Amino acid sequence: MPLIKIKKNSTLSEADVTDERLFASRRLFLKTGMCATSVGALAAYLPHLAQAGIENFADRIAGAPRTREIPDETLNSWNQITEYNNFYELGVNKDDPHRNARQLRTDPWSVEVSGECNRPGTLSLDDLLQPHAFEERIYRLRCVEAWSMVIPWIGFSLSELLARFEPNGNAKYVAFETLYNRSAPLSGQRTRVLEWPYREGLRMDEAMHPLTMVVTGLYGRPLPNQNGAPLRIVVPWKYGFKSIKSVVKIRFSQTQPQTSWSMSAPQEYGFYSNVNPLVKHPRWSQATERRIGEFFRRDTLMFNGYEEEVASLYSGMDLVKNY
């Protein structure tokens, strides 16, 4: 069976794909209204040539081959993944990001790369995504609040992107920042639930690990705003808050960067925040989790099930101290 067929047979139902609120965007308009037109013809219809690039990305996302599965796991549905989010920039309740998704403007979008590297600069979204081949990978997502999902992300390894900036020998960490426009904050950013902008960071070897992804698509479609459009990082063996959304800044640094939740409650959220059922947490039992779609809790896996691939990153480290 061709790979593209697999996606059509996924858990998406007719009702799932018709949520107008999410996709009343130009992208979908282009995709549904003009999907048959060539890139050239499309450019003639539109004032900006850049639109051709966007159409191109939608096609590339839709055609991304699946390169990773998880045996014995069922995918969470489109609705579950896009209507139950922690994205405090768009509100603190789980359904707020979905309801407030339109506040987030992702066009135009650029990412500023700075710090310990030979090729810093500011890239447009097009320039950033263009050189990379997209693939679909099924990952588990484990929130520190002890719920979890299984999600078909589309993107590529972060290592490929970072290598383009030629990090130098001083680059020991990578810091990321989410969009924060002080003069026009998103509704959640008007409250002081966290110190804005949202900040995250990884050790260089974690960032360069092949599992760590830049994600720009979901279920064969461009990433919805509430899931961190137009691009986010996904680190599947860490608690969800490490997988920063809507990234606008990447900085290579010699010192360990400050991270938002660790700034907010350092005794609860450490820099590493690896999924670890053995490390106690003062709010939620991390030994078990509720898979969205299930009623009873199941056991949480060490490193969220990625132990074989990532445990060596932390050999010799006390994971209780470095929580």
Place this chain on the structure above:
Amino acid sequence: MQLVAPSSQARLGLRILLHLLCLVPAAILLANTLRGQLGINPVETLLHTAGVSSLRILLLCLAVTPLMRLLGAPWLAGYRRLLGDWAFFYVCLHLGIYLLFDAAFDPGYMYEDVMQRPYITMGATAFLLLLPLAITSNLWSQRRLGRRWKQLHRLIYAAAVLACIHFIWLVKGFQIEPLVYATVLAILLAVRALYWARNHAN
């Protein structure tokens, strides 16, 4: 200010109205459960709705006495027990959902939660404080215990404080909603403190 005592029919009407009001969250939950409309995480919806409903009714219950004095309407006193019973009903629903879906009746899980998670310690203590109040929430106990009944039922203040802390400590980051309930409780307790100070000054 002195509110004229209403007729017994009017009081019965108010009693029925309060029962119906307190029934609303449970009715909505039941309807949404039957329709499969509890949202993406049904267990969380049930747990949260039951918990918040109980806190709201508890605060409503604590608002009766200040209202009674403000309006000069001693006949309002009779509604406190009704509201207290409903608050306890939602506490039981809240706890039951936790025991079934989160703890799965595993004593080890519950022990760890109560001992290691401060917000659960607060919630569990609040429940234990409300338990004797619910047991003695009847005329027979009221008569038997006499003055001590009133003393015993002052535990509701402690339970309400713990319930508010339970909610504040549950949420991540600096969130407004639990602080709103805490503020309402603080006002209701402050009003009592004022009345108490005035009575003792004379």
